[in-house]
Amino acid sequence: NAGVIQTPRHKVTGKGQEATLWCEPISGHSAVFWYRQTIVQGLEFLTYFRNQAPIDDSGMPKERFSAQMPNQSHSTLKIQSTQPQDSAVYLCASSFRDRGHAEQFFGPGTRLTVL
Amino acid sequence: GQQVQQSPASLVLQEGENAELQCNFSSTATRLQWFYQHPGGRLVSLFYNPSGTKHTGRLTSTTVTNERRSSLHISSSQTTDSGTYFCAIANYGNEKITFGAGTKLTIKP
Numbered sequence: 001n002a003g004v005i006q007t008p009r010h011k012v013t014g015k016g017q018e019a020t021l022w023c024e025p026i027s028g029h030s031a032v033f034w035y036r037q038t039i040v041q042g043l044e045f046l047t048y049f050r051n052q053a054p055i056d057d058s059g060m061p062k063e064r065f066s067a068q069m070p071n072q073s074h075s076t077l078k079i080q081s082t083q084p085q086d087s088a089v090y091l092c093a094s095s096f097r098d099r100g101h102a103e104q105f106f107g108p109g110t111r112l113t114v115l
Numbered sequence: 116g117q118q119v120q121q122s123p124a125s126l127v128l129q130e131g132e133n134a135e136l137q138c139n140f141s142s143t144a145t146r147l148q149w150f151y152q153h154p155g156g157r158l159v160s161l162f163y164n165p166s167g168t169k170h171t172g173r174l175t176s177t178t179v180t181n182e183r184r185s186s187l188h189i190s191s192s193q194t195t196d197s198g199t200y201f202c203a204i205a206n207y208g209n210e211k212i213t214f215g216a217g218t219k220l221t222i223k224p
Contacts, residue, residue, distance in 0.1 A: 033210070033211065035214075042214060042217070045212065045213065048210060055209075056209060056210075091158065102205070104212060106150075107157065108157040109157060
């Protein structure tokens with residue numbers, strides 16, 4: 001079990017460019033979550049899917065951020081027209097749900113730097 | 116929304132001392148997790164502990180849901196325990212978790 005896989009580990013973009021981040025959940029897990037981590041804001045929820053369906057995107061900046069889960073083996077987070085304030089570590093997590101138990105397991109993160 | 120308060124913000128101990136980390140949350144949680152993060156490292160789940168007491172090695176987690184608090188106890192601390200510990204909770208009906216600001220633990224040799 002390789003755990004949650006995130007690619008790339010590091011990404012540098014210029015202001016205004018697009019960034020696409022990839023996440024492969026643990027096999028058999030039915031929920032995928034996206035969070036981001038900064039020194040100033042700490043750990044913030046962005047969005048999550050269960051059984052590939054979007055459930056809650058209340059943490060997503062509406063205009064430039066989008067997330068998809070086209071199949072059960074991967075999810076993507078796309079940021080259009082990146083801005084310096086988007087610089088953060090973007091974390092993906094997955095979980096299974098078994099009789100109320102819903103522990104989340106995290107990937108190593110993608111460090112996004114917007115110049 | 117849900118609020119999570121962790122204390123202390125930072126803690127410095129000598130190797131061999133015990134550490135006690137606290138987490139208080141604003142409403143009844145259905146799921147509480149403790150995570151560990153080494154600088155630059157991934158979040159590692161230590162405990163999934165909505166209620167009661169759980170042990171693993173030198174770590175003990177105790178959650179008292181109706182008092183809206185949880186604690187993480189590290190006995191006989193080691194330098195490798197240094198890092199940041201996060202408490203995170205989720206409300207009934209929604210799986211997204213809200214994190215506390217973390218406790219930065221430094222264990223000196």
